[in-house]
Amino acid sequence: MLKVNLFFQTVWLSTAITGTVRTDRAHPQSIAVIGAGIGGSSSAYFLRQHFGRGVRIDVFESETVGGRLATASINGQDYETGGSTIHPFNLHMKEFAQMLGLQELKLPDDVQAVYDGEEFVFEDSDWFIINIIKLVWRYGFDYLRMKMWVESFLHRFMKVYQFQSGGYSFTTMEKLLYGVGGDEFVRMIKYSIDEALQNVGISQRFLNEIVTPILRLSSGQSANINALVGTLSLLQADSDLWRVEGGNKLVCSGLLYSAKVNLIKGKVTSIHTKRRPQRNGELVHLYEVNYTEGSDPGYSLYDIVILAAPMYPGKSQVHFHDIPQPISFYSGHYQQKVVTLVAGCLNASYFGQHGSGPFRPTTITTTAHSDGSILGASVSVPIKPVPGDQPPTCARVWKVLSPEPLAEGELSRLFPSPEAVHESHWFAHPSYSSSDEIPPFVLHDHLYHLNAMEWAASTMEMMAISAKNAALLAHHRWYQQLEKVDQDILPQGQKVEL
Template structure:
């Protein structure tokens, strides 16, 4: 036994000595300049230093699904809007880049079931509490405690990442920070999870489902983890970036000193090139088109930070020796329609003589409504009004399908201006046992694998940090912090 231990020790020592001579990568490609790709470029620069060349490919606007649209002389978010106060990476990015945090106003919320408002906020907290208890018992408190319990576990990811720990799959990440309880949340629905803690059907139908329709366009059949993340949208103290959330992306790219290539990546090929010593170096050839011009570059590492979904992604992968398998899923399209005008109260069963108070309206699954939600739109260029007027200037209508002009007129009386934006927001969520790997090939990584669990700005930033750490540790064979379930004692959270 002693001889065997000495043998393994000598083998490990020889590997450790060998890997100290590994030269750093010369070039890294990041495909996609949304929040995931931009954050990845930032973290890759931190991990690999200033000498490596980082090329970021983006065929459209920097920011990806963080986008704004102009209507009536103001810019409004048409992609991801709100940032939670516990989103530590987004908060850190804004502070590092000198961007202003704009607090979003507290909304007067209402839930529409197709005939009437089954719940409407009061101006008084105590009145709201009484209304919630009267209609739903203590389900609101039970759900709040359930969310906080699992959120507290997930927040440990910052402690892991500050210590340099990373994971090869989404499931391993969730298991490390939250044990079996958190890892299992992707394998069953939020409906099942909340019923198991005693939440009644009325609360599921009238409170949980409307929030999920707003965040994911789906109902309580989604996995419990994305459901838990979605329910954070009901919290107060949400904020947005002054000038638009997309400024985080452009700021991170500028700070990381990347080369931005405005092209569409068409294929990625694994290549082996012989060296003078007889060994082979493994590279990736990235082929792209920029307008009508085709080009290609070679890289040591490639980070995919773009959505891959059947029939939509133009990227092909090829390795003559080893198949490159990419997990893809159908994405959920959302349509945001900005409309200047006054919301039609009669559509929601309200009399014109009554004051129309709600500034955010969610719908139940049985509402039969044209929309998933409607809310007062907040300009990105100015501090929002703390108390928006009852007849708001611009409404943000969220729907699963484009709204016809007649349908817009039913929702907004005499619309003065209309602007529509469509985007593939996130995968179609469902409980799944399938592992979502971050590693696709030797040094080819898929940052968006995290979306099968949940897709938010902060989740993409967390995945970017994980991918940058994974790429670094695997390049230098520093594997002691890959797929570990514990962090070093006394490790502090430092962003």
């Protein structure tokens, strides 16, 4: 049994470890973090932990704090439109919420149904034992095999927290995965979740009707995505998922406040390397960050820069100059996901349901063979639920996910008489492939790319793990504590009971 509570007593052990380091090198005077999403805000928080109060931390954000953690208002209540769910074993997110005094809002259990373009090929019952019988009848023991495989991965992946609590960091995603799970985990970004599950005996029917619909809903893609992001996506089908009451974005603003950062509402345009003489005649290498705040240009010099924003053509506007090793944009692209909140009664006949009884499903997933206009739909829970608020039987707020905006005709087929509609566009996830090359975390001497993690897997917790890794990496490379970098074996005695 995983004893998670014991972990919280040691998860910040690295703060004490790095805080007692003795070094002759001067402390950095200033650090820039570019981006104030969950990656940037948690990075600022961890940087403050490891570098102390004496360093100035500037966080640049041209849009809204929270990034892809966002909410929208419909019918007088707010709903999550970005990153929505948190797994009970997401230890960084859990610790953030507890430290900031934020309440966990447990999500209600779903009644799930899988639509293949003509009918529901599987639909949950209200009774657990009936669901088990239905799963075994249609898929044999595939569900149990998948569950055991995912839980085995999760149990082993928890080792990443042991490394981080001991103050260890990694320069690439491959080295992090090797430290956590050896060659087997490295291979997970080299082959697909389809291959991985077939290798443990999962049938094609189960892959088509259960696995692929979950992946379409979580990442907008099918079972050809790499096995790492596929496995993390399957965790989103677990029970006991939660979110922050008041909106997950409160974590970001809370972390920035806790870290006592200087938030600059500016858009970074370029980063240059500069050399400045010190009093002793030695040259110090700095980074000049150029930005625009409104219509006014500005710049500041920094010892360390953390890029906590996607870096790929068409998205990043940051240009790099005077850096000996050229920094090129990653050639991949992000997958668009459109989130449409609709208040109203869902048209059951759209999904082939023609009975007169109430429409039971609260989450609808779709197979790859269904009409590609929607990826799925689910009943959305307000970020601050009103006690005792019971809407009419069918009048709910639905969250519909699609790769493109819903055409007016499609929307009216789904909801004949919608009361209100709100549409949000996100480049939520990279377009994954098992042939992807994962970019490194280190772009230059003291220039780090936090979002390199996304090309292996993109979740709130993975970005928090990347933020912790970047803060440790920046600290150890600044003070030349290289024995703490790319260590793939935990030292004797460095164990955390989970």
